[in-house]
Amino acid sequence: MLFDTLSYWLFFAAVLLLLAALRPRAGKGLLVVASYAFYACWDVRFVFLLGASTLANWGLGLWIDRGAQASRKRALVAAIVFNLVTLGFFKYFNFFADTLAALLHLDPQTLTLRIVLPVGISFFTFEGIAYAVDVYRRDLAAKRSALDFALFISFFPHLIAGPIIRPTNFFPQAGKPLALGDEDARWGLREILKGLIKKIALSNFYAPLADAYFHAAQWNGASVPAWIGVLAFSMQIYFDFSGYTDIARGCARLLGFRFPSNFERPYLAADIADFWRRWHISLSTWLRDYLYIPLGGNRRGELRTSVNLLIVMGLGGLWHGASWNFAAWGLYHGALLVLHRYWRKLVAACGVADTVDRAALKPFWIALTFLLVTVGWIPFRAPDFATTWHTLQALFDAPDTALARAHPAIVAIPLATLALCLLDARRRVQDWLVERAGFAVVVAVTVVAVIALELFGQVDAQIPFVYFQF
Numbered sequence: 001m002l003f004d005t006l007s008y009w010l011f012f013a014a015v016l017l018l019l020a021a022l023r024p025r026a027g028k029g030l031l032v033v034a035s036y037a038f039y040a041c042w043d044v045r046f047v048f049l050l051g052a053s054t055l056a057n058w059g060l061g062l063w064i065d066r067g068a069q070a071s072r073k074r075a076l077v078a079a080i081v082f083n084l085v086t087l088g089f090f091k092y093f094n095f096f097a098d099t100l101a102a103l104l105h106l107d108p109q110t111l112t113l114r115i116v117l118p119v120g121i122s123f124f125t126f127e128g129i130a131y132a133v134d135v136y137r138r139d140l141a142a143k144r145s146a147l148d149f150a151l152f153i154s155f156f157p158h159l160i161a162g163p164i165i166r167p168t169n170f171f172p173q174a175g176k177p178l179a180l181g182d183e184d185a186r187w188g189l190r191e192i193l194k195g196l197i198k199k200i201a202l203s204n205f206y207a208p209l210a211d212a213y214f215h216a217a218q219w220n221g222a223s224v225p226a227w228i229g230v231l232a233f234s235m236q237i238y239f240d241f242s243g244y245t246d247i248a249r250g251c252a253r254l255l256g257f258r259f260p261s262n263f264e265r266p267y268l269a270a271d272i273a274d275f276w277r278r279w280h281i282s283l284s285t286w287l288r289d290y291l292y293i294p295l296g297g298n299r300r301g302e303l304r305t306s307v308n309l310l311i312v313m314g315l316g317g318l319w320h321g322a323s324w325n326f327a328a329w330g331l332y333h334g335a336l337l338v339l340h341r342y343w344r345k346l347v348a349a350c351g352v353a354d355t356v357d358r359a360a361l362k363p364f365w366i367a368l369t370f371l372l373v374t375v376g377w378i379p380f381r382a383p384d385f386a387t388t389w390h391t392l393q394a395l396f397d398a399p400d401t402a403l404a405r406a407h408p409a410i411v412a413i414p415l416a417t418l419a420l421c422l423l424d425a426r427r428r429v430q431d432w433l434v435e436r437a438g439f440a441v442v443v444a445v446t447v448v449a450v451i452a453l454e455l456f457g458q459v460d461a462q463i464p465f466v467y468f469q470f
Contacts, residue, residue: 198243
């Protein structure tokens, strides 16, 4: 069940109606059952994996919380190893087997297994690790309620593709009666509407363009130039993933839970560090708190800081998929973060920080950051290094603008989106739907917009969300 399909919204409406009838007495139990039913629609076999992972992390959390210091540390190591082995087997076994076979000049089939990747495994294993570490650090007490913990791991709005929810954010909400106020309803509907527009009207427009370029195919009977293919994927992945997150946050709000923001207009970042404070915030903060800081962060000198950044971003790249292309994407961003640190130190040492940071130069820095990020998407999307290298070379050719002239929406959509962000910098337009519009107005706007999207959106509306593969 995809978030942009009728079957999902019928399922969600049924859950919402049942929850209204059962809350607060049996609301959490209903949400757990609904979440497992939702997961079973993808592959019923992995329901047992999800249940086993939930029980193991719950039991290990209790062990960490109750044991003596030495025992607590052993339990923490066991929890981390359990989650990493689970993730590693399903997601990376064949990847490393293929790599080893290539190095030893063996037939890959002699080492690989027929493994199906469970959807959402990258997300719920990271949430299990965060829970174990937070309990060990005494940031929260282990949950005695197996029901609350099962809801934390399996809650369907974030189960398949995030955002990665922190236990310190979720459990205080799970401990309160499930309630839905008018403002929550308006806010949730607004986010769902935003997400559907981003996915159906915008991401699905760019996806065929990006696919056509990276698969050397045609779009509307024409070849796609490299610069359009790369720009198309840059737009697709933002509208796709931020749209999914908007829908997830909106659904969670209607069910009584508040998820933190996962995107804050990342393509308006003025430098690469600012970009990672705005893009996939739940992952970047997870990597910071559970990997970068434990490695030493920036406390052990510039060289160690640079190494830590490369390690964290390289592993963050591999988290996205079992491919050296993803590792290259992560290392590229790690290198940009290292260069940015040295750049800021150089600017400060030369006494020109005020000049560099002038408001008049901000559009230049935003454009440069967007260019660097967009170029970085090439190895992320390309099927192999050969395609990555070919695309990088093609970007230096004279740009072919014929396709853009024939289909001006290709360039007009990013420009219109930028203009909207600049004109509504304080989000007053979208906040009006929450703060001032009546509930009936919000519902009417949402229904009309969804019908319009179904009627006039992209015909191929079954384009899966990009992050479902991770």
